[in-house]
Amino acid sequence: MPYIPHTPNEVEEMLRVIGAESIEELFDEIPQELRIDLEKSTSGLDAIPLGQSEMAVQRLLSEKAMLDGTPLCFAGGGAYEHHIPAALWEVATRGEFYSAYTPYQAEASQGTLQVVYEFQSMIANLTALDVSNASLYDGASGLAEAVLMAVRANRKAKSKRILMPETVSPVYRQVVETIVKNQGITLESIDFEQTSGTINATNLRSQLDNDESFAALVIPQPNYFGSLEEVHQLTDWAHEHGGLVIAQVNPTALALLEAPGSWGEKGADIAVGEAQPLGIPMSSGGPFIGFIACKQQLVRQLPGRIIGRTVDLDGKPGFSLTLQAREQHIRRSKATSNICTNQGLMATAVTLYLSFLGADGLQKVAASCVANTQKLIALLAQRPEFKFPFGKTVFHEFVLELDVPVDTVLERLAQEDVVGGINLAQQQNDAQAIDRHRNQLLICVTETKTDEELQFFSETLIAICSDISSLSQSEGELS
Amino acid sequence: MPYIPHTPNEVEEMLRVIGAESIEELFDEIPQELRIDLEKSTSGLDAIPLGQSEMAVQRLLSEKAMLDGTPLCFAGGGAYEHHIPAALWEVATRGEFYSAYTPYQAEASQGTLQVVYEFQSMIANLTALDVSNASLYDGASGLAEAVLMAVRANRKAKSKRILMPETVSPVYRQVVETIVKNQGITLESIDFEQTSGTINATNLRSQLDNDESFAALVIPQPNYFGSLEEVHQLTDWAHEHGGLVIAQVNPTALALLEAPGSWGEKGADIAVGEAQPLGIPMSSGGPFIGFIACKQQLVRQLPGRIIGRTVDLDGKPGFSLTLQAREQHIRRSKATSNICTNQGLMATAVTLYLSFLGADGLQKVAASCVANTQKLIALLAQRPEFKFPFGKTVFHEFVLELDVPVDTVLERLAQEDVVGGINLAQQQNDAQAIDRHRNQLLICVTETKTDEELQFFSETLIAICSDISSLSQSEGELS
Amino acid sequence: MSKRIIEQQAETLIFELSDQNRRRSSLSPDIDVDKACLELPAHLQRKKKCELPQVGELQVVRHYTRLSQKNFSIDTHFYPLGSCTMKYNPRACNTLAQLPGFTARHPMAHTSMSQGVMSCLFDLQNMLTEATGMQQVSMTPMAGAQGEFAGVAMIKAYHEHNNDSQRNEIIVPDAAHGTNPATAVMCGYKVKEIPTNDQGDIDIEALEKIIGPQTAGIMLTNPSTLGVFERKIKLIADMIHNAGGLLYYDGANLNAILGKVKPGDMGFDVIHMNLHKTFSTPHGGGGPGSGPIGVSKRLQPFLPVPMVGHNEQGYYWISEKELPLSIGRLSAWMGNVGILLRAYIYALLLGRDGMKRVADFATLNANYLLKRLMAADFEMAFPERRASHEFILTLKNEAKKYGTSAMDFAKRLLDYGYHAPTTYFPLLVPECFLIEPTETESKDALDAFVDTLIKIREEAEQSPDLLKEAPFELPVRRLDDVKAARELDLNYYLSEKYFSKDSSQD
């Protein structure tokens, strides 16, 4: 019996101790009419196959994994391919990390607790903020938690209005909407400059619907288009107007770009983002891990678990869950969030990644992303029909405007086993936005790409686009 | 610096303590003229490339591994494909097992020591013998150690003659020859019956060169052709004639076939074999693991490491290396063998495999091998041109005689991503043996094969053979 | 002379092994950083370099390997943590989910290169639908609590869609998990608590009083967090439905009834599952989890996206375009896909026969443990009831007699190599242990656990300080939680900053 260690004799003996005739009898408090009737197909389990051997399942899964292969990937948009140190997952999936639970019994969980304390410290250092929590589900839902937090925290503004630029990932904006809308919070869009793909920091006020106060301004860096926002100016503007600043940042980029805690005069108040680039495979989008850090004075508004360093009875240092009074299991309906299980194993992976890479290593990865991206840009610039609508000053993503429909191009690239990027128009809901992003492809290049691969990709992309456009021209001529 | 943790400051400080100007100076006792001259290509290291990043090496190795793929495999002959429990290598490659050394410091190595004690017990139980060692390099060299051991142990016969049937794997016989020949030991061949592919147990004596005594008879079970030897009769015959019996056995088969310790009246004296089928991937033939077990009275002749159970100062049970006085590090030139490093990690894997499978599980694997093999035999018997020269009573391998050259067939199968089996003639050295095995293919089927795969293989093999034979016929007709 | 003369050392922090002058390894590309930075506007670049630890590769491996050994885990210890279902995490689920074809897939890869993983997700959706008896399942929620959020948000969307927006209350039993009330509030609801009677059932009269036109719904677990099955569930469902409310099922305890009874058949409108419990995906020291939700017909239009659909062309993503009333997205893409794969593999390995066995043996183990402990004179919260997959022991007598709390028992258990059961939850039972052995533990393990509890009670009688000061055998003794909260030290760099300030003062 898979995963059941009982022998028939033991079952008999156990039933004897219980005083029951059969295991079935142990379910006698469940009303009979509710019970699954294995005979009936409506209340049975027919849609679930019988159990299979590990060998058979291994065969099946291997075939399915093989089907999807390991294509050459130039898509980013929130999920990034980076090299993952070989030692990372071998250590992270050690049984003692993998099969432990949330460290409620601190003395029996010092491993996990110290790892998370180190994680918090690294995130805080990377963002140049004071404190971090033990993780959130992912970057998108993390941004929602940051918004809720800002609304709670900004007692001065007492506003439920959040300024949410359109340079934030559209899926992130959708997730935030889903999560915060039931609490009466409104997300107000801020348009971007058509030439730079960034927020116009100089005449922000004029873009707003009204002059009322707002709880926070969200600033993405780099933004969804890969472009760099004027974070200092934006931060100061928000603070001047009584709003908090939520920095939504890529952690790899933080090796080179100014840390949120150092934006403008006073620094961003909250930094949030997706830590997947730090050692976690793309895996169809999850499990990833959201991180959140803030200034010390906001610590009691942080959602989720927080680990503190303390001492034991003998004065020896140790770690434990702290500030639990914010959490749902103590504070119940008044908790800062309903989050309970977070992304512990991913936090372990991130901690390992940052330890293996170190400050220098992360800088090199980031610099290599920048350099490789510029190489591809240079290669693509050779085709005059290609446009770079938001310029070329980017971190590791940029928008390329094709002269042919992105859909068709991506499909053709898929046939070459290439994930060519993200179709920007497809992610939009309203007609105007779709039109604005027509033919726009969001391309990402990380340190994982060799010069040959960049060459291959640019040649293939150019060839496909030429092919399609000449085809449509000849069709045009024919019709 | 890969794997070097030193900072420049530390190096400086260390040199200061040493009193040297540079690291280079530490090599000043090496005569200058012997030193590698990085300028010179003869005494340089030009043929070795510069160090590469883990990412680059990963890319390279992935490409190489991809090149060889994961074909459908019907070859055996000493290396067998079996399902390996997913948990096995995750546990076996835990750092504490993977990166520990031979358990010289017993107190700091109780993990490894207990595992090996369990390994020894399992091997002894599987072979129905009293004691086992901690492993040998592989089955072939293990057989050589068994031969050396038998010569030392058989004080009565005082003979250096070993009876070595031709039903033992030809590569095993070659390895034994290489290892024992310098000690004046002779291996005398015993021919097999042409109809059964087994040793004729009834008139063995008549097949020998002379009547002189011999140290031991080697009995393979199942033998190289997959056929089953009359082990009881052979064992008794050898014992009657003053020889010891060395059983060379497949451990999976031992779940169903009589254990060496129970062969004939008195049982085999030594059992040896390749434990790779128990949880170790085929990996181009290594690392594998030889096992060896024997009767209690021969224990001091066992080569290699042996672990014993004992107690500590407080009377608590524990484990340590024992009988070290047999080994080279103590007994030096008078040791039972020169073996030092053995196959510890593989012994761990085997112990895990047998623990995961248990007696029942191993029986089921073995039974499934038998059943699948018979299924394939039945499918192949459909082509009248195919012969089964040694019959169909086999464990999980059988010889199939084709009507066309094996070489060509294997090459064509390779194009279909199938490893079709082993070309028996190719393994032989003398012309007569080559002729005797002409067109013979040794095929193996384990529990890993589905009915669809058996069907596919038999159809493909039949199609290829028909194709080749009709081609050669038409060529014959043309010429 | 005491033999034990070496104090177990605290593991140093990774930062203490760091030296910013250490040169880097083979783990990063070789590149001129300054040159690459010329591509970035100077005023947007980082001024103060980050101070991540610079440590050798061996030293990193050693540090975290040693740290890992300081954890209790299923792979090393019996871990009867009630409500958490700490059962064996089959390793096959991990190895197969980590196949490169799965891990390398970008979430936006074209569907033509995603049919493999999409087929797995589709199959899992269907299996979960069947196992829970719901109409449809969406798997994007990333943990139980997010599943709860999605579920309650759907209830809200449903009422709003029906212009029934005076409904502003969610009813929750007093024994409910903290995520239930917290979730209701996140969805903009007021929480109404109802009491439990002395049999562990819901107080029907109290419920009756509380129900009204303002009732949006009720959140229940069944079996409840008290370890007993709510026998009047059908009545409760009717009461709520008749009042126009909906029923939410917290699936944290699904392990107790898998293959035995379906939440859909009990009358629930929406359910979340904790795949990291019932479907044995790893808890990972605190996640990642996965909290798919299933719904009855009326809530189908509101399910969160994406889901996987199937037609002649193959598998495709169901998005807001197909489901305009959807509550929307909960994660950037499809939730914790890697965890869903592990659950899928587990489900294939178990099959419907194995699923039924889960409930059978989880229940057998719990009832056996309950009876053995009762025979040893421990007091149960609900001695007359069948245990579900878990049950509650109360140590109030021991507290009275020996002055030892449930926490003291818990800490002493650690000394004996057992992870403690859940303590002080549910709060309504004094000095309680919520004990969940799970189906993957052997009778031997249960027997040894009983023996140990008996032994600890003897210790409580003879030398209560052994309990009060426990643990002794772990990497640390009992920790000062008050200091942890008062003198917050959450960030090494910050604490060191303060520390160096201090030291510069004297």
Place this chain on the structure above:
Amino acid sequence: MSKRIIEQQAETLIFELSDQNRRRSSLSPDIDVDKACLELPAHLQRKKKCELPQVGELQVVRHYTRLSQKNFSIDTHFYPLGSCTMKYNPRACNTLAQLPGFTARHPMAHTSMSQGVMSCLFDLQNMLTEATGMQQVSMTPMAGAQGEFAGVAMIKAYHEHNNDSQRNEIIVPDAAHGTNPATAVMCGYKVKEIPTNDQGDIDIEALEKIIGPQTAGIMLTNPSTLGVFERKIKLIADMIHNAGGLLYYDGANLNAILGKVKPGDMGFDVIHMNLHKTFSTPHGGGGPGSGPIGVSKRLQPFLPVPMVGHNEQGYYWISEKELPLSIGRLSAWMGNVGILLRAYIYALLLGRDGMKRVADFATLNANYLLKRLMAADFEMAFPERRASHEFILTLKNEAKKYGTSAMDFAKRLLDYGYHAPTTYFPLLVPECFLIEPTETESKDALDAFVDTLIKIREEAEQSPDLLKEAPFELPVRRLDDVKAARELDLNYYLSEKYFSKDSSQD
């Protein structure tokens, strides 16, 4: 009251967790065994079923995970075991060598489906050839000792091929590793030992006397197992060669000279390498190792097969057909290929620059440790000499003064979390520690090790019993080796048989 009141339990044996009635898991196929057995002759079938343990999957994982934690290892501890080169085993080597394309390959797979792995092996052959300065390398030997066997067998084959078969002696220094003399005997040679002088060099006069027409060859390590470089190596080589003998190089200490000096340039005719030392493939608790051999021109024809060749068609196997004088095969196929792959990956990661760094930093660490210990008044065997990658400390003064042996120091080191250095080897230095820190350890680790040795010496002075009874902090105290050898218990089933006999007597 003593705080520590729980005796650490011995881990039960897997057999004690077993119950033959336990039903099987998802790990074996579902099949009717009896029916399948009808295909096998009844009289050849097993009568008494084997009694392998029948244990649940979780219980197996837990048992071995817990056992693993009882080991010291590089991944958890500083492990300065001289002569063994316990350096970091990069994890990349393991993960990449386990790629399915490598592990799934049958050794007899057609070369057309084997070009990937063969190209790796070919490249490694060439890199090893270059690094050692030999003419050609064969990689089939499965450990150092088998490499030695192959080497000496080639020396024998060479002399026999030259009809020079009166040569029946192999010369070996007294400090040599036990495998050297044992190997010589396996090849049918007599062993002649030569002494070492007080500088750790070979006694040239003694050597002169022993050399003669009966000399087949000499086996040396350089740097020797005494941790010093044999400065007269060229002279020795000439002496042996002039007498018609050949020189064998035991490459166990190659870590000391990688990228610095080549054995081929020193005049050696044949060398084995221990890839599990110098090329960092794992020691695995006792293997698998890998012991490739390199030869000078005159021994090339005798190399063991197979090797990998390359021509226009691609990579091919070099067999006896191409090499008729080969000493033959040493393993069924190509030795420990999976280990060779790990070494190959390591070599690629290091490159020639990294190889040179190995010797640089291994030597730096050893000399630093030596000087620091000397400064702390520990006595060195060869205080005047440079340490190679290792060096010898003698504790004979401490033995005289405090009655504590090197073994006592070793056991006490374990208490402090350090694996002991090699003790009592080489035998000629009394109460010795052979200390090899390796290049992958940090200065911090070395400093802490020195501090600990100083502390232990203080303990030796103040309370020598702390050393004599050590260790105290490990899973077991010092073990009774005499009992282990006298009352042999090598097999649970046998010991239980005796045990049950015993118990039936009373």
